[in-house]
Structure formats: C-alpha cells, structure tokens
Amino acid sequence: MLSPDTSMKDDYVSFSSKNIFRTFLFWPRIFKLLWETHAPYLMGILFVSLLKGVLPAVVLIATRELINHVVGGVSKGDFRPVLLAFGFLIVLNVLSDLFNIVDGYFRKMFQSLLSNRVNLKIIEKAHQMTLQSFEDADVQNKLQRAQAEANYRPFEIFVQILAIISSVVTLFSACAILVAWKWWVIFVIFLIPCLSFYSFLRIGQREFNTYYRRAAKQRESWYLSFLVTRDNSFKEIKIFQLGHYLRGRYMAILKEFFKEDKFLAARRSYTSLVFQIINQGACGFVVFLAVYSAYMGQILLGNLISFIQAITLTQSTSQSVVQGILSLCQNNLYVKQLFDFLDLPEEEEVQGSGQKISGIQSLEFRNVSFKYPNTERNALSNVSFTLNKNEKLAIVGKNGSGKSTIVKLITLLYSDFEGDILINGKSIRDLNKESFREKMGVVFQDFVQYEMTVRDNVGFGDVKDKENDQLVWNAVEQSGITELVQRLPNKLNTVLGKWFEDGQQLSGGQWQRVAIARAFMRNADIYILDEPSSYLDPHSEREVFGKFEQLTCDKIGVFISHRLSTARTADKIILLENGRIIEEGTHESLMRLNGTYSEMFEIQASSYRSTDDSESTEKNAYWSPLVSTSAE
Numbered sequence: 001m002l003s004p005d006t007s008m009k010d011d012y013v014s015f016s017s018k019n020i021f022r023t024f025l026f027w028p029r030i031f032k033l034l035w036e037t038h039a040p041y042l043m044g045i046l047f048v049s050l051l052k053g054v055l056p057a058v059v060l061i062a063t064r065e066l067i068n069h070v071v072g073g074v075s076k077g078d079f080r081p082v083l084l085a086f087g088f089l090i091v092l093n094v095l096s097d098l099f100n101i102v103d104g105y106f107r108k109m110f111q112s113l114l115s116n117r118v119n120l121k122i123i124e125k126a127h128q129m130t131l132q133s134f135e136d137a138d139v140q141n142k143l144q145r146a147q148a149e150a151n152y153r154p155f156e157i158f159v160q161i162l163a164i165i166s167s168v169v170t171l172f173s174a175c176a177i178l179v180a181w182k183w184w185v186i187f188v189i190f191l192i193p194c195l196s197f198y199s200f201l202r203i204g205q206r207e208f209n210t211y212y213r214r215a216a217k218q219r220e221s222w223y224l225s226f227l228v229t230r231d232n233s234f235k236e237i238k239i240f241q242l243g244h245y246l247r248g249r250y251m252a253i254l255k256e257f258f259k260e261d262k263f264l265a266a267r268r269s270y271t272s273l274v275f276q277i278i279n280q281g282a283c284g285f286v287v288f289l290a291v292y293s294a295y296m297g298q299i300l301l302g303n304l305i306s307f308i309q310a311i312t313l314t315q316s317t318s319q320s321v322v323q324g325i326l327s328l329c330q331n332n333l334y335v336k337q338l339f340d341f342l343d344l345p346e347e348e349e350v351q352g353s354g355q356k357i358s359g360i361q362s363l364e365f366r367n368v369s370f371k372y373p374n375t376e377r378n379a380l381s382n383v384s385f386t387l388n389k390n391e392k393l394a395i396v397g398k399n400g401s402g403k404s405t406i407v408k409l410i411t412l413l414y415s416d417f418e419g420d421i422l423i424n425g426k427s428i429r430d431l432n433k434e435s436f437r438e439k440m441g442v443v444f445q446d447f448v449q450y451e452m453t454v455r456d457n458v459g460f461g462d463v464k465d466k467e468n469d470q471l472v473w474n475a476v477e478q479s480g481i482t483e484l485v486q487r488l489p490n491k492l493n494t495v496l497g498k499w500f501e502d503g504q505q506l507s508g509g510q511w512q513r514v515a516i517a518r519a520f521m522r523n524a525d526i527y528i529l530d531e532p533s534s535y536l537d538p539h540s541e542r543e544v545f546g547k548f549e550q551l552t553c554d555k556i557g558v559f560i561s562h563r564l565s566t567a568r569t570a571d572k573i574i575l576l577e578n579g580r581i582i583e584e585g586t587h588e589s590l591m592r593l594n595g596t597y598s599e600m601f602e603i604q605a606s607s608y609r610s611t612d613d614s615e616s617t618e619k620n621a622y623w624s625p626l627v628s629t630s631a632e
C-alpha cells in the first residue's frame, strides 16, 4: 500500500496573507515561461483582451445614443442619426464576434504550446533526477501534482490575469457612467463581492488542501487501474481472480474522492447562493432608484437603460474581479507544486560536472558501505575488491545479500556511499558521470522490455548508432539471437511486445537476450550482467557467457549469477552475505577453502548429478541454500 503523504507542511497550504503573497513571487517565473512559449500569441491575446474589455462600455454608450435618438427623432422627424447609431451598434457587434474568434484561436494555440512546454520540462526534469530522489514517495507525490496541473494551471493564471484586466477596464468604464449619475451607488454594488472574498478564500483553501493530500491516493488509483489494464499483470489477475478485488479498491478511492468533491461543491454552491441573493437585493435597490428617477422625469429613457446596463455590468464585473483574484491565489498554489518539482535537486548538482574519462583500466571498491535512503540496515558493509582490464568478476550470494546494490553503486545510481569507488585510481565522485556511463554496458536484473522495434530495443544501447544496421546486427549476433530476428516479419524493424499494432511477443528468455544485445551494442570498457541467465535455458546461458567472455577479453566484466557452474568461469569470485564479503578468490581457491562457497557448489553439483531425483527436488536443492534468512 502506498504511504500517505505526510510531508506536507501546513504552512505551505495555509491561505494566510503572507503565504498568498509568497505564491505571487512565482509570477516572474510564470511570465518567463509564458513568454518563452510563444511571445507573439501571448501579445496577441493580451491586445485582443484589452479591446474586449473596452467594448461593453462602448456598446452601452452606443445603445444609449440609439435609444435617445429614436426618442428624439420621433419629435424631430429626422431618422438619419438613428440609422447612424444603429449602424455603429452593428459594427460593434461584428467587432465583438471577430475579437472572440481571434481570441479563441490564439488561446487554443497558446494553450496547446504551453501544455507541451510544461510537459517537456517535467520529462526533462525527471531525466535529470537521481534514482534516490525517484524512489522517494514524497518526490513521486510532487511529480504526480506537477503532472496533474501541468496542462492548464499556468495558462489559467494567465487567462485569469487577462480576465481581471479586462474586467477592471469594463468596470471602470461602467463605473464612469454611474458616477455621472450617483457616485455612491458604486459602493453599494461593490460591497457584497468584497464581503464574499473571505468566505470564498476559505473554500479555496479547503479545496486546495483536499487536492494536496490526494496525491498519494491518486497514484495508488493510477497504479490499480494500470494493474488491471496492462498485459504484464493480466495473467496473474485472471488466474488469482483479483479483478473484482482490485476493482473494489479502485472504486473505494474514487468514492472517497467523489464524497470530498461533493462536499466542497455543495459548500461552494451554498455560499454562492447566499451572496447572490444579498447581491441581487442591493442591485435591485439601485435599479429601483434609476427607474424612479426616470419616472420622475429626472433622466431620459436612454439614460435609464444605460444605467440599468451599467449597474448589471458593474455588479457582474466586480464579482468576476473578486472571483478572479481568489482563483489566482488558488492557482498560484497549484503552480507552486509544479515549480517545487522543477526545483528538486538534479543529478549534476549532486555530483558536480567532474572530470571526463576516455577509458576504464581499473575499478576498485575501497571499504564501501551503503545504506538505502530511509533504511536502518546497511545493504553493503566494508566491501573492497579490485578489478583490472582483462578480468572478470562473479558476484554470488543469497537473495538480498547485496549483489545488485554493488551494480547500482558501480553505475552511480546512488552516490551517498561511505568509503570510495576508484576508477583508474581516481574517486568516482570526481568523475564526469556521462563520460563514465558511456563506457558501460549493463543488463539489469529488471531490464526494460521496450514495446518498440528490435532496432530500438538493441540500438538504445548506443542510440547514436541505432540506424547503423551493421552494428545492430553485430550486437544481435553477440547475444545469439540472429536467427530469431531473421525470422521476424520485418527483421530489425519488427515491433516487439503486444502493446502496439503488429507487435510480436517474445518469450522471457528471448527478451532477456534482446536486453543483452542492447548492452553489447555499446563499445564499453565495463560490461555488467545482473542475473543474465535468470530466463535462459542452459544451452542459451552457455552461449551468452561464451560471447560475454569474447567481448570482455581486454575489458572488465562483472556478472551476478546464482548458478555457480557459471561463476566458476570468472577470474575472481566474491561471495556476499548480509552485505559483507565473506569469501573471495578463484573457484579453485574457494573450493580449497572448504567454506560456504564450496558447500553451495557441492549442493548444486550434487543436485545435478543426482539421477533419481525429480526435477522439483533438483530445483529445491538448487535454490534453497541461496535464500537469505534476512530476505525471508
């Protein structure tokens, strides 16, 4: 079960005036983002919005003139001014439609560009982060919030600013009409929206807090839906009949969200209703004054109509200004989540740019100890070994003894270990990561099955040479899958997996060999295979290790294997237990030592030699001594 998000500091989500002000500090960044997205569209939207803001007041004046000319024309018998005012009104309406169309087009284009830009920024950022940050639930929550808001919040802030500018322009022009009649009515109309500000601010705070706390649950709901809709998990879910149960868990989360949404929506509607009624009462009073003045002959009919329209306009725009400011405060908080994520430390910041290397001659672990973040126990303790060019190291040990952790440290996926890792005698911490990784070909235990072409799957090992058929075929050959690829309908260009059209599914072992080809694609100085034979049959395993041996002559090779018959081919073997090296040497020296290694080897060998045992007994004999008590 995913842990609830406990990292949230109330301080950050409180709607105190200090915090609201703090969120406005992001505006320069938001404007920079908007400007960089597409400056001409941005300016276009700004310009059209200003025009749209002025238009309602001009329409009001034109209407007033038309009515007054109609009333005056009846007595004077002159229809021309009426026609002119009417024509002007038509032009204004056409202009209004035109502005709306242009504005709609600009906004659509800009929104789409902005959404792309923000999503790209999130992807770039994720790529720059460390594995350590990535495995942190709090960081994942930040990512979830950033992704959820990426598409529209910055644009919404921009649109709101425009709406406020436009409303303020309209408000001032409508107010100017009313000031000429009775200046104090403006305060009556303004009073209620201003009073409603605090209530809606509180509602906004609740909405944001609810949303903020949801991130962890939202990720869980995404994961549940992923489990039941993806082919990888489909088989197990079918066989263990988990569909109903997982659907139930998914539904429970959705129900909880709906309940919260319903409560918040009801609160918002109720508050709106109360303020609307009071507001209508205040405006009704002012309109009544205008009607009474007209009735008493103090103002003309055209003026009465323009006053009524100005009152309605002032009422609606003052409300939208207040609502706009409220939404801005709320949206600022949402956008803060995006910037919080974008501001997380990056890999290079942690590591420093470092010294570039052109080749790897030696690798040394010197008293390396390592604890995974937020864990108590050392995954590695005082591990030391040296490897030179031309040497192959096999790492063996029970489940959970720390084998893969060594690989993760060599590949610099974690950097806060104690002791030192030396490359060519220099600390790995001082090296340029990119240049170091360029020299590495790795197959992880949990290698990726890219639902893409064979060319992509293999070529990703050295993406710049992905289109070089010769090199891709070489890597395919080295992992022994030439025949398999030749048989595929489009050879290197065949899509693998079942996610996309015409995809060809491979067996587990075939996928593993594709992953091995990917590592071999790279002209590396160190090749690392973490359990490369977990899916392979004995014949394939022998073939893969034969190629591995050829490939790593005059290079450094590291592999992890539970099969000690494979480990014996290495120049050095280290046996790990609870993160410590308990035995090390060549196969022969370890056998002579008569310790744990030789015991494990004998158990495995005897299980293979046994002629009368069943296959399951053989498997048990093979696995049982390798399962760590700590892992149990």
Ligand SMILES: Nc1ncnc2c1ncn2[C@@H]1O[C@H](COP(=O)(O)OP(=O)(O)OP(=O)(O)O)[C@@H](O)[C@H]1O
Pocket: 135, 372, 373, 375, 379, 397, 398, 399, 400, 401, 402, 403, 404, 405, 406, 445
């Ligand atoms: N990302 C992680 N965060 C926290 N602890 C971890 C993480 N990965 C591994 N561990 C812990 O570190 C210890 C060593 O794990 P490691 O994966 O190195 O074992 P291993 O020897 O490769 O095991 P196996 O043979 O099962 O692959 C284990 O106790 C494991 O629970």
